[in-house]
Amino acid sequence: MDSTTIAQPSPFETLVPGMTIHQTTADSPAEQEPGLVIEDLNAYYGAFRAVKDVSMAISLRSVTAIIGPSGCGKSTLIRCLNRMHEVTPGARAHGRVLVGGEDVYAPDADPVQVRRHIGMVFQKPNPFPMMSVADNVVAGLKLAGVRDKQRVAEVTERSLRRAALWDEVKDKLHVSGAALSGGQQQRLCIARAIAVEPDVLLMDEPCSALDPMATLKIEELIHDLRESFTIVIVTHNMQQAARVSDRTAYMLMGEDRAGTLVEYGSTRDIFTNPKDKRTEDYITGRFG
């Protein structure tokens, strides 16, 4: 089937009126070059297993959404991808996460290096209040030792432009990062994350603290950033997942309170023709 034609109306589309589904030219995940591969990932908080046996292959330069009800482990999962999970005392993870063929959890892997190549944007915008807007953008660079002023200035402007923030802040690059509005702060955090040129950009519910206008701007931004970064976004908003992602993964908390991957496929398939009944129940609102 030609993937660019609009799908035939199915019972699911009519049950979820008004939902626009991102048109993607990609088909099954296996056909694209993998940007990030997760193999048998398990994550624990002490003795409690929060994420169980998750395996998925994420394509290079695509947007993958992870959806699911509260507590299903989606934030834990995404934090495992850049080894932020283990920062919490008592937390650990086992499994393999391959980026460009290299395992993030290899015994000789350095979490600091991992995080330089896998960036993260958090739920609540967190610019450094003691730094100006410009200093925030290049914080990752400067603290890694980059001193060349010209390069720093170039990266500042380029990152702010790519984050669709340049026009709004170019005259106030020296105000405190915390003096911007919520939506601007989050775009500043995105600029900061992309300034270090990561391979993968992780976004943990980046819009949940923002108003609809700011959310829209960020969704447009994600669409643009897709050309350069592999993006994984956790969202509790199904409509957002449908609008923004090429592929969607549905997670659910099992009987043992561990989160598992129920279904993973193209966004269109997930929202119009899910294979698993649990996915269908969630999409149509019967559950969660």
Next chain:
Amino acid sequence: MGEETGALPAAQPAPLPLRRFTRGAAGGPQTRRLLIDRATTVGVVLCTAAAVFVLSAILLHVLANGAGALNLAFFTERPLPIGEVGGGVAPALLGTLMMVGVAALMGVPTGIGTAVYLSEYGRGRFATLVRFTIDLIAGVPSIVVGVFVWAVLVRSVVGHFNGLAGSVALAIIMVPIVTRTVEEVLRLVPDTLREASLGLGIPRWKTILAIVVPTAKSGVITGTVLSMARAGGETAPLLLTALGNQFFNFDLLQPTASLPVQIYNYAVAPYDDWHTKAWGAAFVLIVVIGLLSFITRRVTGGSLRG
């Protein structure tokens, strides 16, 4: 109940005027609430006035009694023996500045380092032990600190009274103050900032030094200033370590004068002239500590508020 047209029955208008919002309209509970409100405000203002009054009284009393001693010679000359007129507290002023300065160089980094450990790394029993020890040191009477440093640095290492021992004693007193204040403030830095920094691939130690501590800067400054103010006024430990000196001394390995000790010496003497000088020195001490606080805040970029 409705009309034939299906319209809702007209609402009954409330009797006018209502005056539900007027202050004290209902009498009883509302008036009592107002009275309690007012009484509390008055009480709080009275407490503030009492505090301000006491502080002003001290300052004015000291100034009134010591004004007679304040002249240029007071600030530039050394104390003169009994019977001779004139002289000043310059060596003591210098000694206080030197010893508090050296004490700060020793005590403030130690205090900040301990606070960073307790806030950023400390988990489990060792951290609890450290916290307990710091609280214990905070409670040790300053004269006991003096006796300890006397035994270790005056009797043993150096062999005679010296200003360095005085600095060490002051540093020991300063550390718990700095640690407690800075630890509190570091804890107030939101975890989201640490996460943001770690997420950028910045190592933990750099996150602490470049992000967390600078965010807590004003608290660090407050801790430093508080500890220096306390150190500047301590007398007992200095009596046993630095002893005092009637002459100018720039060598910390020799007995060194200090303002609190000088005040003590002047105050216990039977001469009125010296009593006036004691009041004058007390005034100088208050002003010096105030200036130290002010300058520290300005130089390190903190605000003038707390």
